[in-house]
Amino acid sequence: MQHIDNVYFLGIGGIGMSALARYFNHLGKSVAGYDLTKTSLTEKLVTERIEVSYDENVSSFPSRFKKGNTLIVYTPAVPLNHKGFQWLKENDYTIYKRAQVLGMVCNSAKSIAVAGTHGKTTVSSMVSVILKESSLGCGAFLGGILKNYDSNLIVPENEKQWLVTEADEYDRSFLNLSPNMALVTAIDPDHLDIYGTLEELKKSFSDFVHQIKDGGKLIVKKDIGIHNFNSGEIEVFTYSLNEEASYYAKNIKAFGDGYNFDLATPSGVITNVILNFPGIVNVENAVAASALAMEAGASVDDLRNGLSKYQGVTRRFDIRFKNEKTLFIDDYAHHPKELEAVISSVKKLYIGKKITGVFQPHLFTRTRDFADEFAESLDLLDMPIVIPIYPAREEPIKGVTSEMIIRKMKNKNVIFLKMNEIVPWILENESDILMTLGAGSIDNIANEITEELERKYV
Incomplete structure (x- = not known):
């Protein structure tokens, strides 16, 4: 790492990647990166003097980042046919996976x-x-x-x-x-x-x-x-x-x-x-x-x-809104066991309260492999809402949709909603406790719900 002056991150908006970016920035390295979409996290990185581009074309790559003194860090979420990744490989830049770089730092x-x-x-x-x-x-x-x-x-x-x-x-x-x-x-x-x-x-x-x-x-x-x-x-x-x-x-x-x-x-x-x-x-x-x-x-x-x-972590049993009428919890749970644990915890804490949960399945493969288990965990909710699968790094799999989970559920209250239907439905249907659950883009919905609840009740 001694000869490295610059570090460039492909997928800098990821939670693990951004932590490494901040670390190298603290060490005094020149840090920049690419991500597909602008988020509150990437915007925060920019305020910390880390350059972030949302353009995968080579023209957005910093010209001062020469191959002799630049480390490229990438995440598996970035497709191998990504234009920038291909160009960096062809031009013999030093390229490591995030996990490899984390190992270099931690093992020393x-x-x-x-x-x-x-x-x-x-x-x-x-x-x-x-x-x-x-x-x-x-x-x-x-x-x-x-x-x-x-x-x-x-x-x-x-x-x-x-x-x-x-x-x-x-x-x-x-x-x-x-x-x-x-x-x-x-x-x-x-x-x-x-x-x-x-x-x-x-x-x-x-x-x-x-x-x-x-x-x-x-x-x-x-x-x-x-x-x-x-x-x-x-x-x-x-x-x-x-x-x-x-x-x-x-x-x-x-x-x-x-x-x-x-x-x-x-x-x-x-x-x-x-x-x-x-x-x-x-x-x-x-x-x-x-x-x-x-x-x-x-x-x-x-x-x-x-x-x-201890004050908690965003998206881990994260109480986003609370008043005498409504409690809103956002959680990262995206595995059946995690869903069961967080829903059961809420039921034990708030006995007798009606719990509405909005779940976004994460990955087609995980949905296919655990549809039965997801159905069983979501049945614990009083009012389960399932929304479209968040694909992340995956291509669609024929026959694998959110309806695959819904068909296996015993809870007859379950409904399917499209992304643009979620917030209006929530505002029209009051619930004692509302939960958003999942590891994908549902955090954006959680932010919107929080804003609307504050507007409605505050």
């Missing part, structure tokens, strides 16, 4: 990697707040905008501090990481377009675990369903919500939009831990983050202080 530091098919962003964000608010400090590359610091990047103050990152299983990206400490939250079937079978997915997680540095530590959710974690060179701990494990919660009590609980640890019970954040699933996430923080050297006071200050 004292790092913590959070893996799992869901929960990565919340757990990594929670442990980052605990460490950042302590004397230990930390850096972090996060998969969401952490509200405490309004960023997906925390810059480490020195090389001795922990560097927290999410370890993404998609495309086996996490095999580029070799952390000092790792945590695995869940291994549920996902990305079967890459892995084919659950066994192959489990094998990849096993390979990831074996890349933990000798003398390192692994924390896994109890009964995760994968074995051979311990090669003998690392310490292994377990965690759970409230079942006995190395780390687990006891005496969980809900209050307002948060929880009070005791944390059982290998060295004793920590009483009166406060999480000012809703959703029972987030107590489990807090246990996981606490385990990481304590094994990283955080004190009991650090733990209590950090968790009590």
Whole structure:
């Protein structure tokens, strides 16, 4: 990296890519990038003196970025026939995947990697707040905008501090990481377009675990369903919500939009831990983050202080609007297990309230592979609304549509809406609790809904 003066990102608007862009910008590199569409995130990057183009033609590429001192970083979301990508390859620029560059940065530091098919962003964000608010400090590359610091990047103050990152299983990206400490939250079937079978997915997680540095530590959710974690060179701990494990919660009590609980640890019970954040699933996430923080050297006071200050991540159980009539929650849930967890948490928190959920399926392959499971999770809603599939990197698959999920649902209230029908329907049909769910462009709908609710009620 010493000879690199410029870094160019193909797909700079992605949450992981933008964190890396901000990191290199902080290092004093000249940073620029391309993305397909303008978003609030790309506009924020521009205010940070990062150049962003929405034109894939070569003419938009900075002429000062010469191949001898420029690193090109790309994401799998950018198609290989992209004009700019093709031109950069033909002109012998140094090109790496995002995961490779993240590995280069993290593997040279004292790092913590959070893996799992869901929960990565919340757990990594929670442990980052605990460490950042302590004397230990930390850096972090996060998969969401952490509200405490309004960023997906925390810059480490020195090389001795922990560097927290999410370890993404998609495309086996996490095999580029070799952390000092790792945590695995869940291994549920996902990305079967890459892995084919659950066994192959489990094998990849096993390979990831074996890349933990000798003398390192692994924390896994109890009964995760994968074995051979311990090669003998690392310490292994377990965690759970409230079942006995190395780390687990006891005496969980809900209050307002948060929880009070005791944390059982290998060295004793920590009483009166406060999480000012809703959703029972987030107590489990807090246990996981606490385990990481304590094994990283955080004190009991650090733990209590950090968790009590945690403000959440955008699009993770994100309360966008609240008054005496309506509560609006936006969430990134895009896997059946995630949907089940967040909907169940809301039902437990707000007993007897009518819950309307707008779900945008993400990817044709995921919709095809998990249509039954999506139907079962969405049946938990009082008023399910399913909208068109967000394709992301994929081409359409014949016969795979949102109706595929709807046909399998038992809930007779379910309806299908087009994108332009969502906001008018919501404004005409009041609900105690409204949720937007999905990993695609539904965040734009969530912004529009928030504006309309504020206009209507404020």
